[in-house]
Amino acid sequence: MPRLDDVARAAGVSKATASRALSGADGVSPTTREKVQRTAADLGFRASGAARRLATGVTRTIGVLTPSVDRWYFGSVLHGIAHAADRHEHDVLLYDLGAFGRGGHEKFERFMLRGEVDGLVTITWSLVGGDLTRLAELGVPVATVGEPTPHSRSFSLDDDAAGEQAAEHLVRLGHTDLLHLASETEVQPFDASSSDRRKRAFELVSARHGLRMRPVQTVPTTLEAAHAAARGILARADRPTGIVAGTDEVALGVLLAAHQLGVRVPEELSVIGVDDVPAATAFGLTTIRQDPAQHGEDVVAWIISALGEPESEPDRSHTNYAPVLVVRGSTAPPP
Amino acid sequence: MPRLDDVARAAGVSKATASRALSGADGVSPTTREKVQRTAADLGFRASGAARRLATGVTRTIGVLTPSVDRWYFGSVLHGIAHAADRHEHDVLLYDLGAFGRGGHEKFERFMLRGEVDGLVTITWSLVGGDLTRLAELGVPVATVGEPTPHSRSFSLDDDAAGEQAAEHLVRLGHTDLLHLASETEVQPFDASSSDRRKRAFELVSARHGLRMRPVQTVPTTLEAAHAAARGILARADRPTGIVAGTDEVALGVLLAAHQLGVRVPEELSVIGVDDVPAATAFGLTTIRQDPAQHGEDVVAWIISALGEPESEPDRSHTNYAPVLVVRGSTAPPP
DNA sequence: ACTTGCAATGGAACCGGTTCCGGTTCCGCA
DNA sequence: TGCGGAACCGGAACCGGTTCCATTGCAAGT
Numbered sequence: 186m187p188r189l190d191d192v193a194r195a196a197g198v199s200k201a202t203a204s205r206a207l208s209g210a211d212g213v214s215p216t217t218r219e220k221v222q223r224t225a226a227d228l229g230f231r232a233s234g235a236a237r238r239l240a241t242g243v244t245r246t247i248g249v250l251t252p253s254v255d256r257w258y259f260g261s262v263l264h265g266i267a268h269a270a271d272r273h274e275h276d277v278l279l280y281d282l283g284a285f286g287r288g289g290h291e292k293f294e295r296f297m298l299r300g301e302v303d304g305l306v307t308i309t310w311s312l313v314g315g316d317l318t319r320l321a322e323l324g325v326p327v328a329t330v331g332e333p334t335p336h337s338r339s340f341s342l343d344d345d346a347a348g349e350q351a352a353e354h355l356v357r358l359g360h361t362d363l364l365h366l367a368s369e370t371e372v373q374p375f376d377a378s379s380s381d382r383r384k385r386a387f388e389l390v391s392a393r394h395g396l397r398m399r400p401v402q403t404v405p406t407t408l409e410a411a412h413a414a415a416r417g418i419l420a421r422a423d424r425p426t427g428i429v430a431g432t433d434e435v436a437l438g439v440l441l442a443a444h445q446l447g448v449r450v451p452e453e454l455s456v457i458g459v460d461d462v463p464a465a466t467a468f469g470l471t472t473i474r475q476d477p478a479q480h481g482e483d484v485v486a487w488i489i490s491a492l493g494e495p496e497s498e499p500d501r502s503h504t505n506y507a508p509v510l511v512v513r514g515s516t517a518p519p520p
Numbered sequence: 521m522p523r524l525d526d527v528a529r530a531a532g533v534s535k536a537t538a539s540r541a542l543s544g545a546d547g548v549s550p551t552t553r554e555k556v557q558r559t560a561a562d563l564g565f566r567a568s569g570a571a572r573r574l575a576t577g578v579t580r581t582i583g584v585l586t587p588s589v590d591r592w593y594f595g596s597v598l599h600g601i602a603h604a605a606d607r608h609e610h611d612v613l614l615y616d617l618g619a620f621g622r623g624g625h626e627k628f629e630r631f632m633l634r635g636e637v638d639g640l641v642t643i644t645w646s647l648v649g650g651d652l653t654r655l656a657e658l659g660v661p662v663a664t665v666g667e668p669t670p671h672s673r674s675f676s677l678d679d680d681a682a683g684e685q686a687a688e689h690l691v692r693l694g695h696t697d698l699l700h701l702a703s704e705t706e707v708q709p710f711d712a713s714s715s716d717r718r719k720r721a722f723e724l725v726s727a728r729h730g731l732r733m734r735p736v737q738t739v740p741t742t743l744e745a746a747h748a749a750a751r752g753i754l755a756r757a758d759r760p761t762g763i764v765a766g767t768d769e770v771a772l773g774v775l776l777a778a779h780q781l782g783v784r785v786p787e788e789l790s791v792i793g794v795d796d797v798p799a800a801t802a803f804g805l806t807t808i809r810q811d812p813a814q815h816g817e818d819v820v821a822w823i824i825s826a827l828g829e830p831e832s833e834p835d836r837s838h839t840n841y842a843p844v845l846v847v848r849g850s851t852a853p854p855p
Numbered sequence: 856a857c858t859t860g861c862a863a864t865g866g867a868a869c870c871g872g873t874t875c876c877g878g879t880t881c882c883g884c885a
Numbered sequence: 886t887g888c889g890g891a892a893c894c895g896g897a898a899c900c901g902g903t904t905c906c907a908t909t910g911c912a913a914g915t
Binding site: 523524525535536539540543545568569570571573574575576 | 870871872873874875
């Protein structure tokens, strides 16, 4: 493995000049630079990342903290992050907190504060507020995607609007008896969680249009749990004419239960979700679309730009993505 | 940020001793070690990863090359990898080739050969054989999960057995007219792909039991595509009495199509898949289970052990995980 | 012709650990 | 008491880049 020194010697210049020539710094004549670059290429030179980061303190790596990686939303965000990171020539270091089990905090200590990354994105409630501010004080740009936080720059779907659009869609179709099946968030986040926001929005719409007031039900975010809950709801004689699900996964569970109980969708029951997961297309599920991969792209873009201007005012603004209604076959006027 | 030097001075020893005391190397008296460790803790010392890897050449990082991260199989493997890596105190560097778009090779060059990782796991057809051998020559332990390869240590489901079990299950129930709906792999892998193996196993079983020979159909691995194909198949009068799907995702598409066409499962049609995705439970899909997270755990364990004994014979063996049949409600004797 | 000024370059320090190598200290044993 | 050897420790080199600072060379300005 050739070292910078070898390149320099072969090109007849000093290490200093070779370094400048290769890193693109100025203060090198075009001819010298060209010569150094060619020699480096010929020798198959590849700068040692370790040496560079020791010297500069820059890792060209961004860390991602995620509650888990095998769920659609998280996976999609991660995909967007990887894509953007690649474009900006950064590596991504993955911390799957779900994989850490108990003691995520300790890991946070051990790994994150070691200066291995120069930017960090946390997906939803991966970290508590204290950690976030601590990190920010450390000078590492931190951003959150999936839920608004007061402690860091954040990116997420406008959950209020999403909840409202979902409910309003059914109201416009003529429904007056709706039920909201919220999907549970595992951990209490800083602010009102996505789930809570969607729920509140639903209640607002309910009140505004004088709908029948049914208590909101909450289920874990799994097809299984949603399915079980939906069976209970749909089996009753006074079931609602429409269900606003907090998530597509929950909505799919409802669809499944409806099918098994012989409740026809959308003739007898309307169902709407939030997310627009791939399966939603095949199932003809009407839903509120969000694009997590885009969130991932944007959060990286922000981090890169924040890296470019250190010492600036901490940016704690929040980007609210507009939800878009996608009408498919699972919603119709009530019977 | 305190440096090792600070710790050494505070503890009244040399850098060398401090280093030994903290890294657990021997040649340090218990009392000295204890003193150094305490001062380090008091000062909040945290060794610089960059400096350590420059000095030792060890990164304590393993790289993961995956075709994409937002599919169940890949996500689950990644989860297992993250879990195991954490237990072994290693970081994981993620390369989402799907995010790289064209030019994955170039990225491979730029990133992988830079010595940023001391072990690499590739998920299925992330890399071509040439790259794998090149990597292995570099002295980095490389392992593949998801498909057997002749060029590296590999871990995967025993696809032959999986395909056989699926078909045999239906044969045992009395079916004689089956169709195999294979799920397509995007790229030509080294050896016969999982898809091909499952298909071959199906054909073997067909021949053995003298089943009606229907040409195998292949669809992209998406619910959408499987759904469309299944509609075509099930609409015909001479539809088979059972469908062996290459994947749960495909099987789910079949289930959906059957439902829409009014074909009752399992009374009129049996469906079996492979994977046992979470949704399979709710849908009552009979399937062949595999546990990708376990594959991820194992591949990391192997890499760690390979790291422990350099210069040993290259291990290119293959671990075949035994598939397990999970019977749910989507299979029954033919009408 | 003689500064003045700037671009190009090289020498050497530095980033923060690890480790080789040689020097003490201290013990057991003759 | 003297000696060998092991355990413990410190000095210094080293990993491979980046960057500060001083030096050189050359063109422009007066």
